[in-house]
Amino acid sequence: MPRDGTITRTRILDATLALAMEKGLAATSLDEIIAKTGITKGAFFYHFKNKNELAITLVRRFAEQDHEIYKTATARVETLSRDPLQQVLLLCGLGAELFKEVPENPGCLMASYCYQGDLWSEEARQVCEVALKEWADWIEAKLKQAAKKNPPAVPVDLRQVAEMFQVIFEGAFILARTYNQPDIIARQVLAYRDMLEALFKPAAKPRRSR
Amino acid sequence: MPRDGTITRTRILDATLALAMEKGLAATSLDEIIAKTGITKGAFFYHFKNKNELAITLVRRFAEQDHEIYKTATARVETLSRDPLQQVLLLCGLGAELFKEVPENPGCLMASYCYQGDLWSEEARQVCEVALKEWADWIEAKLKQAAKKNPPAVPVDLRQVAEMFQVIFEGAFILARTYNQPDIIARQVLAYRDMLEALFKPAAKPRRSR
DNA sequence: TAATTTATACCGACTAGTTGGTATAACATG
DNA sequence: CATGTTATACCAACTAGTCGGTATAAATTA
Structure with missing residues (x-):
């Protein structure tokens, strides 16, 4: 298998949680999440099909x-x-x-x-x-x-x-x-x-x- | 003096409160507030210099x-x-x-x-x-x-x-x-x-x- | 009292930047 | 090389906020 994507996935969730607690998820842009996680848009949308799915996950x-x-x-x-x-x-x-x-x-x-x-x-x-x-x-x-x-x-x-x-x-x-x-x-x-x-x-x- | 602006101002605040309670102010756009109030951008920015001022008011x-x-x-x-x-x-x-x-x-x-x-x-x-x-x-x-x-x-x-x-x-x-x-x-x-x-x-x- | 001024209240098109989301190609690894 | 993973470039829609202009009506003046 290629490299483990669950690490990135977890890091996205962690970053999102921190931002959501601080300023609310609605007011948090994907760009912020991506920046905080240290990845790119492509990686993000590989793991979550949209922001809403991220939210409920x-x-x-x-x-x-x-x-x-x-x-x-x-x-x-x-x-x-x-x-x-x-x-x-x-x-x-x-x-x-x-x-x-x-x-x-x-x-x-x-x-x-x-x-x-x-x-x-x-x-x-x-x-x-x-x-x-x-x-x-x-x-x-x-x-x-x-x-x-x-x-x-x-x-x-x-x-x-x-x-x-x-x-x-x-x-x-x-x-x-x-x-x-x-x-x-x-x-x-x-x-x-x-x-x-x-x-x-x-x-x-x-x-x-x- | 022209017509009473406090009415409009109050209507803006009422509309904003309702939207803020329903979906949060951060997730509410000025366009929505304007639409709900039934006014225009110009009128809004006459009464409030920006969204933040609206929030604290x-x-x-x-x-x-x-x-x-x-x-x-x-x-x-x-x-x-x-x-x-x-x-x-x-x-x-x-x-x-x-x-x-x-x-x-x-x-x-x-x-x-x-x-x-x-x-x-x-x-x-x-x-x-x-x-x-x-x-x-x-x-x-x-x-x-x-x-x-x-x-x-x-x-x-x-x-x-x-x-x-x-x-x-x-x-x-x-x-x-x-x-x-x-x-x-x-x-x-x-x-x-x-x-x-x-x-x-x-x-x-x-x-x-x- | 009629014309003019003035300040408030409002309009709606516009802009510069941001948004969530997509397309596509490159890279890693078994 | 096949599959899972990440990067770059891009887009259409929407965002907050601006700007030139207009409507209203009280105050001033002739």
């Missing part, structure tokens, strides 16, 4: 990587603790740890896409939806188990509380950019964790004081 | 409107209840109400901007930062008052909890688009409210069960 790869993180993170917290609530709290801790020190401008490709109609094809939307849902499903299941053990302090829609995990991330990315303060991401996730803890804190039973 | 107007909402909403909840925690909870209720039935594709111009580097000038960033901060400041103050009355169920950074209000909105916008399910915004805000309530729920005092 990129989001697909993003979703795959997200899936990997999901698998390892959930597996890890499930070995770290046997208690479902603790597992969720630990997951938050891991999430905060991940964003403790990220020098680069943090953000989410999916969020970037959904504010740029051109790229937001139904296809891309579904890829994102699937990627997001698996996290929410896992957390929801854990919270329901936790609720069985001891009910939440107030009646609450646990599906929403589970989905809030990603809401926090997506929202925190935006605030981090607006405040120019990347550490807000970790702090928000930790605040979410603390509120979860409060929600499931067993009501002080009416025994006499300790 | 738009975000400025957005921030002003946000400020108005802030003022009326906080004033309203402060008359509805005297208790600081209740005021915050009510504010969430109002927020949820606002997004109960919004037919159009909901979103935030600031979020849109910060994923499109071209528009994300330092100037625009500061406008957004100020707009966001006033909400967080108000909520934080209220929560601190509430905490004085009775401490939160777990130790928690109240500044983060306050900022979470907007984190929820920004994040929910993105999930609403990804899930193609606009009602997620209201439901998320309500879930946040419920978690706040749990956080400040007075620990069941060790009296005998009534």
Whole structure:
């Protein structure tokens, strides 16, 4: 076989991701991508038939990587603790740890896409939806188990509380950019964790004081 | 004096806002804006010296409107209840109400901007930062008052909890688009409210069960 | 009050450069 | 030499922005 094209392909995707995070894919020209990758137009169009295909390939790869993180993170917290609530709290801790020190401008490709109609094809939307849902499903299941053990302090829609995990991330990315303060991401996730803890804190039973 | 130009100016801004929400301002050409407004290039460049000036004018107007909402909403909840925690909870209720039935594709111009580097000038960033901060400041103050009355169920950074209000909105916008399910915004805000309530729920005092 | 001036508001053809995309030939490697 | 990979040259459409000119109506003047 002739030389390996997958290297070039990966480099194109990496360059595109960086540019998309920085300035949005819609505002990024192919010439920029090509320049950043260090190739030529011919090479680019050999690997991708157009910009749109690049876009959905990129989001697909993003979703795959997200899936990997999901698998390892959930597996890890499930070995770290046997208690479902603790597992969720630990997951938050891991999430905060991940964003403790990220020098680069943090953000989410999916969020970037959904504010740029051109790229937001139904296809891309579904890829994102699937990627997001698996996290929410896992957390929801854990919270329901936790609720069985001891009910939440107030009646609450646990599906929403589970989905809030990603809401926090997506929202925190935006605030981090607006405040120019990347550490807000970790702090928000930790605040979410603390509120979860409060929600499931067993009501002080009416025994006499300790 | 000739006919009133502010009408045209406003129509340009309205059209631009709609297009920016739908597909992002970076991906929107002046020709589209002109077509949607129903004017010509000449008229556009009479009112705005370039696209960038349009962008920051738009975000400025957005921030002003946000400020108005802030003022009326906080004033309203402060008359509805005297208790600081209740005021915050009510504010969430109002927020949820606002997004109960919004037919159009909901979103935030600031979020849109910060994923499109071209528009994300330092100037625009500061406008957004100020707009966001006033909400967080108000909520934080209220929560601190509430905490004085009775401490939160777990130790928690109240500044983060306050900022979470907007984190929820920004994040929910993105999930609403990804899930193609606009009602997620209201439901998320309500879930946040419920978690706040749990956080400040007075620990069941060790009296005998009534 | 009628004619003239002046400033604002708008028009639409034009340009210089950029865009995504194509055609085709060269090169590498098994 | 056959196949996969990359380079060069090019194009038509579109981009933001310019420019000379026109329409409108209030203010000024005769």
